[in-house]
Amino acid sequence: MNIDSIQNGIVLDHIQAGKSMDIYQYLHLDELDCSVAIIKNVRSNHMGKKDIIKIDTPMEVDFDVLGYIDSNITVNIIRDGRLVEKKHVELPKKLVNIIRCKNPRCITASEPQLDAIFLLSDEEKHTYRCAYCDTAKDKKF
Amino acid sequence: MARNLIDIVDLSVEEINELIATAEDIIQHPAKYQDACAHKQLATLFFEPSTRTRLSFESAMLSLGGSVLGFSSASSSSTAKGETVGDTVHTVSCYADIIAMRHPKEGAPFAAAQVAEVPIINAGDGGHNHPTQTLTDLLTIHREKGRLDHFTIGFCGDLKFGRTVHSLVSALSRYENIKFVLISPTELKLPRYVKEEALKKRGIPYTQTTDLESVIPQLDILYMTRVQRERFFNEEDYLRLKDSYILTPEKLESAKPDLSILHPLPRVNEISVAVDKDPRAAYWRQVKNGKYIRMALILKLLGIEV
Numbered sequence: 001m002n003i004d005s006i007q008n009g010i011v012l013d014h015i016q017a018g019k020s021m022d023i024y025q026y027l028h029l030d031e032l033d034c035s036v037a038i039i040k041n042v043r044s045n046h047m048g049k050k051d052i053i054k055i056d057t058p059m060e061v062d063f064d065v066l067g068y069i070d071s072n073i074t075v076n077i078i079r080d081g082r083l084v085e086k087k088h089v090e091l092p093k094k095l096v097n098i099i100r101c102k103n104p105r106c107i108t109a110s111e112p113q114l115d116a117i118f119l120l121s122d123e124e125k126h127t128y129r130c131a132y133c134d135t136a137k138d139k140k141f
Numbered sequence: 142m143a144r145n146l147i148d149i150v151d152l153s154v155e156e157i158n159e160l161i162a163t164a165e166d167i168i169q170h171p172a173k174y175q176d177a178c179a180h181k182q183l184a185t186l187f188f189e190p191s192t193r194t195r196l197s198f199e200s201a202m203l204s205l206g207g208s209v210l211g212f213s214s215a216s217s218s219s220t221a222k223g224e225t226v227g228d229t230v231h232t233v234s235c236y237a238d239i240i241a242m243r244h245p246k247e248g249a250p251f252a253a254a255q256v257a258e259v260p261i262i263n264a265g266d267g268g269h270n271h272p273t274q275t276l277t278d279l280l281t282i283h284r285e286k287g288r289l290d291h292f293t294i295g296f297c298g299d300l301k302f303g304r305t306v307h308s309l310v311s312a313l314s315r316y317e318n319i320k321f322v323l324i325s326p327t328e329l330k331l332p333r334y335v336k337e338e339a340l341k342k343r344g345i346p347y348t349q350t351t352d353l354e355s356v357i358p359q360l361d362i363l364y365m366t367r368v369q370r371e372r373f374f375n376e377e378d379y380l381r382l383k384d385s386y387i388l389t390p391e392k393l394e395s396a397k398p399d400l401s402i403l404h405p406l407p408r409v410n411e412i413s414v415a416v417d418k419d420p421r422a423a424y425w426r427q428v429k430n431g432k433y434i435r436m437a438l439i440l441k442l443l444g445i446e447v
Binding site: 097103105106108109110111113115121122129130131132133134135138 | 224225227244245246247248249252261267268269334337338410
């Protein structure tokens with residue numbers, strides 16, 4: 001299967017197979033006017049299967065969102081058809097307005113205008129806790 | 142940003158030890174502190190009812206020569222008109238030098254601290270944290286035992302919603318050689334996150350049981366708690382669990398002669414009134430300690446040295 005290469009934009013590579021739609025949703029890629037290609041289950045020597053997203057426009061990417069969903073993703077910046085930069089994402093220490101606390105007793109449940117802040121509490125288990133009420137949110141979707 | 146006390150872990154062990162030392166000095170030399178907070182104002186914002194915590198904060202500030210303002214229920218504040226916690230606290234921080242707040246929602250003091258320009262003290266946020274009760278408990282243990290390490294403490298009752306338990310477990314986990322015995326109905330066990338963060342990560346030993354009488358002989362401290370009606374969404378669950386543990390003189394017969402019985406109060410019936418006469422009952426002394434440690438805390442957060 002062939003997908004045209006892009007001239008100016010971003011390629012998100014090494015996405016764990018099956019997570020590309022989560023990224024599409026969390027990065028609000030549906031709001032873009034340009035071409036966006038989601039390529040699922042691409043064969044990979046390293047990962048077995050992987051997903052790739054190609055975005056045919058230069059844009060700011062929220063690295064915290066990417067790191068939260070899958071910290072193995074690489075972000076390739078393409079200019080004039082050439083790879084000019086390759087960035088690796090990390091598990092973010094803090095998430096702001098990416099996920100919401102599900103504890104009905106949390107102040108953010110009754111005052112939704114507050115920033116939803118989560119802090120990384122366990123790097124190995126990828127566990128985040130609500131900064132307000134300490135309720136845990138596992139990284140997995 | 143002002144210094145706050147939202148969670149007991151905001152204070153280092155050294156700072157807690159300093160607060161205890163200040164409280165001890167206040168107990169010994171109250172006159173020395175009687176004008177320490179002259180012309181300072183404490184606002185007590187209680188969005189949820191309280192007797193001890195609010196009055197002890199007010200008494201503490203008055204004993205330091207300061208003054209107090211505030212409200213004691215959400216219905217007598219602009220919250221009733223739909224004002225957010227942040228806006229209420231922002232407003233009050235224009236009038237007061239320091240704020241103590243209690244709120245039924247977990248994390249409300251953290252939200253308040255994001256906008257306040259004066260120190261915020263969490264005086265209880267739902268079933269989450271109650272750090273000044275923890276300071277009270279630590280001062281009481283220190284006064285009863287002469288130390289904050291090397292003992293076995295049993296927590297009994299509602300360990301799930303009991304915020305005083307969560308904070309005290311976190312605080313004590315930083316001291317040496319403390320064994321924890323967690324006594325509760327299965328439905329009211331200590332939350333997993335408290336066990337993981339405070340105990341498992343630090344390799345601290347603990348046992349869980351539903352049977353108070355079988356473990357009471359090994360305890361140096363017994364921390365009783367009330368099953369709180371206001372924390373249940375379901376009245377049936379509350380009625381089924383509320384009388385799970387009732388401490389009586391008979392049950393104390395097998396306890397150590399130097400056991401210290403603590404309770405954050407108010408009690409309903411989990412400690413029989415007959416136990417009050419037992420010298421091991423430390424909970425009324427604990428109430429008194431609450432005022433002194435809050436005096437020490439107010440001084441610290443206002444940066445006042447005596």
